[in-house]
Amino acid sequence: xxxxxxxxxxxxxxxxxxxxxxxxxxLLRVVPGDPIAMMIAPGASPADILALRARYxxxxxxxxxxGVWLQAVVIGDFGTSISLRRDVLELLLGRLxxxxxxxxxxxxxAVLIGxxxxxxGTLSRRTPxxxxxxxxxxxxxxxxxxxxxxxLVLLLGVLFPxxxxxxxxxxxxxxxxxxxxxxxxxxxxxxxxxxxxIAAHMVMPVLALALPLATVITRILxxxxxxxxxxxxxxxxxxxxxxxxxxxxxxxxRNAIGPALSLTGxxxxxxxxxxxxxxxxxxxxxxxxxxxxxxxxxxxxxxxxLVLVFGAIFIVINLGVDLLAAALNPRLRHG
Amino acid sequence: MxxxxxxxxxxxxxRPPSRFKTLLTEPKVxxxxxxxxxxxxxxxxxxxxxxxxxLEQDLMLxxxxxxxxxxxxxxxYLGTDDLGRDVLSRLLYGSRIxxxxxxxxxxxxxxxxxxxxxxxxxxxxxxxxxxxxxxxxWMAFPPVLLSILLVAVFGSGVHSVIxxxxxxxxxxxxxxxxxxxxxxxxxxxxxAARTVGFPRMKILTREIFPNIVPVLIALVSLxxxxxxxxxxxxxxxxxxxSSDTPTWGGMIAQGRQLIHHAWWLLVAPLAVLFAxxxxxNQLGGGLRRAFDPVMRx
Numbered sequence: 271x272x273x274x275x276x277x278x279x280x281x282x283x284x285x286x287x288x289x290x291x292x293x294x295x296x297l298l299r300v301v302p303g304d305p306i307a308m309m310i311a312p313g314a315s316p317a318d319i320l321a322l323r324a325r326y327x328x329x330x331x332x333x334x335x336x337g338v339w340l341q342a343v344v345i346g347d348f349g350t351s352i353s354l355r356r357d358v359l360e361l362l363l364g365r366l367x368x369x370x371x372x373x374x375x376x377x378x379x380a381v382l383i384g385x386x387x388x389x390x391g392t393l394s395r396r397t398p399x400x401x402x403x404x405x406x407x408x409x410x411x412x413x414x415x416x417x418x419x420x421x422l423v424l425l426l427g428v429l430f431p432x433x434x435x436x437x438x439x440x441x442x443x444x445x446x447x448x449x450x451x452x453x454x455x456x457x458x459x460x461x462x463x464x465x466x467x468i469a470a471h472m473v474m475p476v477l478a479l480a481l482p483l484a485t486v487i488t489r490i491l492x493x494x495x496x497x498x499x500x501x502x503x504x505x506x507x508x509x510x511x512x513x514x515x516x517x518x519x520x521x522x523x524r525n526a527i528g529p530a531l532s533l534t535g536x537x538x539x540x541x542x543x544x545x546x547x548x549x550x551x552x553x554x555x556x557x558x559x560x561x562x563x564x565x566x567x568x569x570x571x572x573x574x575x576l577v578l579v580f581g582a583i584f585i586v587i588n589l590g591v592d593l594l595a596a597a598l599n600p601r602l603r604h605g
Numbered sequence: 606m607x608x609x610x611x612x613x614x615x616x617x618x619x620r621p622p623s624r625f626k627t628l629l630t631e632p633k634v635x636x637x638x639x640x641x642x643x644x645x646x647x648x649x650x651x652x653x654x655x656x657x658x659x660l661e662q663d664l665m666l667x668x669x670x671x672x673x674x675x676x677x678x679x680x681x682y683l684g685t686d687d688l689g690r691d692v693l694s695r696l697l698y699g700s701r702i703x704x705x706x707x708x709x710x711x712x713x714x715x716x717x718x719x720x721x722x723x724x725x726x727x728x729x730x731x732x733x734x735x736x737x738x739x740x741x742x743w744m745a746f747p748p749v750l751l752s753i754l755l756v757a758v759f760g761s762g763v764h765s766v767i768x769x770x771x772x773x774x775x776x777x778x779x780x781x782x783x784x785x786x787x788x789x790x791x792x793x794x795x796x797a798a799r800t801v802g803f804p805r806m807k808i809l810t811r812e813i814f815p816n817i818v819p820v821l822i823a824l825v826s827l828x829x830x831x832x833x834x835x836x837x838x839x840x841x842x843x844x845x846x847s848s849d850t851p852t853w854g855g856m857i858a859q860g861r862q863l864i865h866h867a868w869w870l871l872v873a874p875l876a877v878l879f880a881x882x883x884x885x886n887q888l889g890g891g892l893r894r895a896f897d898p899v900m901r902x
Contacts, residue, residue: 286745289742290746290750293746293754294754297754297755297757297758298754298757298758409883411886412830412882412883412886412887413879413882413883414834414882416834416837416838416841417834417875417878417879417882420857420861420871420875421875421879423861423864423871424864424868424871424872424875427864428864428865428868435864539747540747543747543748543749543750544749546749546753547838547841547842550841550842551861561753562842562844564757565753565756565757565844566761566842566843566844568757570757573753573754573757576753577750577753577754580747580749580750581747581750584747584750
C-alpha cells in the first residue's frame with residue numbers, strides 16, 4: 271500500500287520534471303535575439319555562423335531540437351555553456367554543493383530560531399511579552415530575504431564588522447578539497463580552522479535566508495502550540511504535576527509539529543529560490559549567483575541546466591515533505 | 606436639476622457605520638495608507654521637490670556624507686554617490702519607477718486574475734475545471750524559476766519586469782477571487798436576484814463583483830508590496846531599467862559595492878524600500894481585517 275503510494279509520487283515527480291523541461295525548452299526557443307549573434311566576432315563569414323548553429327543544434331526543427339536535447343539531458347549531457355565555454359553539467363556539479371550547504375544550514379537555523387521563538391511565545395502567554403513577540407513577528411513577516419541580506423551587510427558587515435562580507439572561504443586558507451562540500455569535508459577531516467572560516471562566511475547569507483522562514487514557522491507553530499495547550503491530554507499532564515516547560519516541549523510540541531512541518535516544506539522551496547539573490551549579494555559561489563550571470567549573458571544551455579536543477583531540487587523537497595508527513599502521521603502510515 | 610435629498614432629523618442617525626469610518630479606526634490602514642499616499646505625492650511631484658537634478662554629476666563633490674556628518678556639503682541632505690549625484694534627489698525620483706511598476710503590474714495581474722476567478726467561481730463546470738487546473742499547474746512552477754526564464758526570454762527592461770510579475774502572480778488573484786465568488790454565490794441576495802430573473806452575467810457584474818471589491822483592494826495592496834521588491838531585486842542585478850535612470854534597486858547595488866567607502870549609499874535606499882514594503886503589507890493586511898467582519902470580531 272505505502273509502496274504503491276510512494277511509487278505514485280515518484281512517477282508524478284518524473285512527470286513534473288518532464289513538464290518543467292518542456293516549458294523551459296519552449297520558452298527559451300522563443301527568445302528574441304540570436305545567441306549565436308553574441309558569440310561570433312564581427313565580420314564572421316556566413317559559413318562560420320552556419321557551422322556554429324549546427325554545432326549547437328540550432329539548425330534543426332523545434333521538436334527535433336527538443337528530442338536531441340532531452341536525450342542528451344537524460345545521459346547527463348547538458349551541452350556547453352555559451353558564455354563560459356565549459357560543460358554545463360560540470361559547472362553545475364561544481365557549484366551545486368555550495369548552494370546545498372547554504373540552503374540546509376539556513377533551514378536548520380530557521381527551524382531552531384522559529385521553533386525557539388514559538389515556544390517562548392507559548393510559555394509567555396498572558397504576559398506582556400506575548401503581544402510584543404506577536405507584533406514584532408508580524409512586522410518581520412513582511413521583510414523579504416533581499417532586505418534582510420542588505421540589512422545584515424550594514425549591521426554585521428559595516429557597523430560591527432565581525433563576519434566576512436563575500437565569498438565562501440578565505441582564498442589563502444584553501445586546502446585541497448576532494449569534494450565540493452567544503453563545510454562538511456572540513457568537519458570530517460577535523461580541520462576546524464577551515465570549518466570556522468567557511469562557517470563565518472556563511473553566517474550572513476544563512477541568516478538572510480533563514481529569518482523570513484523563521485518568522486513563518488514562529489507564527490504557524492505558535493498557533494498550533496496554543497491550540498494544543500488547551501487540549502484534554504495537556505490538562506491531564508498538567509494535573510499530574512508536569513512543569514509548564516515540559517508540557518510545551520513534550521506534550522504540545524509533538525502534536526503541533528505536523529501542520530508546521532508541511533508548511534515549512536513549502537516555504538523551504540521559497541528559501542531555495544531566495545538563494546539566487548542572496549548568493550548574489552554576498553558573492554557566494556553557488557548556482558543561484560550563476561543563474562543571474564547566465565540570464566545577463568543570455569547563456570541558453572546554462573539557463574536550461576540551472577532551471578532543471580532548481581526544478582529537480584523543488585520536486586525532491588516536495589517529495590521529501592510528503593514522505594516525512596506520512597512517516598510522522600500514524601493514520602497515513604497504516605492507511 | 607433636482608436638489609439632492611438630504612435626510613435630517615433622527616433618521617439621519619440610523620445609518621450603519623460606514624466602511625470608510627471603520628477603515629480609519631484601523632491603525633495599520635492609517636500608517637500604511639498614509640505612507641503610500643505620501644510616496645505617491647512625492648513620485649508625482651519629484652521634479653518640483655527634488656533639490657538637485659538626480660542625473661547631474663559633479664566629481665568634485667563625490668561621496669559626500671549626509672548633512673549631519675563631518676565633511677558634508679550644504680544642500681546635499683543625504684550626501685552624494687561616487688559620481689557626485691545627490692542621493693535624496695535620486696531617492697525621490699526612484700519612487701517613480703517603484704510605484705509605476707507596483708501600480709501597473711498589480712493592476713494587470715488583478716485584472717486577469719479577477720476576470721478568470723469570477724468566471725470560474727460563477728459559471729462552475731468546465732469553465733471552472735479548466736481555469737482551476739491552469740492555476741494549479743502555474744502555481745506548481747516555482748516563481749524564481751519562472752522569473753529567471755521570463756527575464757531571459759523578454760530581456761531586461763521595465764516592461765519585462767512588469768510582464769514577469771503579471772505572468773507569475775495573476776494566479777494569486779484568481780484563486781482568492783474564485784473562492785470569494787463561490788462564497789457570495791451561496792448568499793440569499795444572489796438567490797433572490799436569480800429568482801427575480803436577472804441575467805446571469807448581470808448578477809455577476811452588478812451584484813457579486815461589487816461585494817468582492819474590498820477583498821480585491823486588499824490583495825492589490827499586498828501585490829504592490831511584492832512588485833516593489835521584485836523591481837528592486839531586478840534593478841539590483843541590472844536586469845530592470847537602464848542604469849542611468851535612478852531606481853532604489855540600482856542605488857542599493859551601488860551602495861553594496863561602495864559599502865566600505867560610503868555606507869550611507871546603502872542605508873538610504875534600503876530604508877525607503879523597507880518602509881514601502883512594510884506600508885503596502887500593513888495596508889493590505891489592515892484592509893483585509895477591516896473589510897472582513899469575521900476577522901474584525
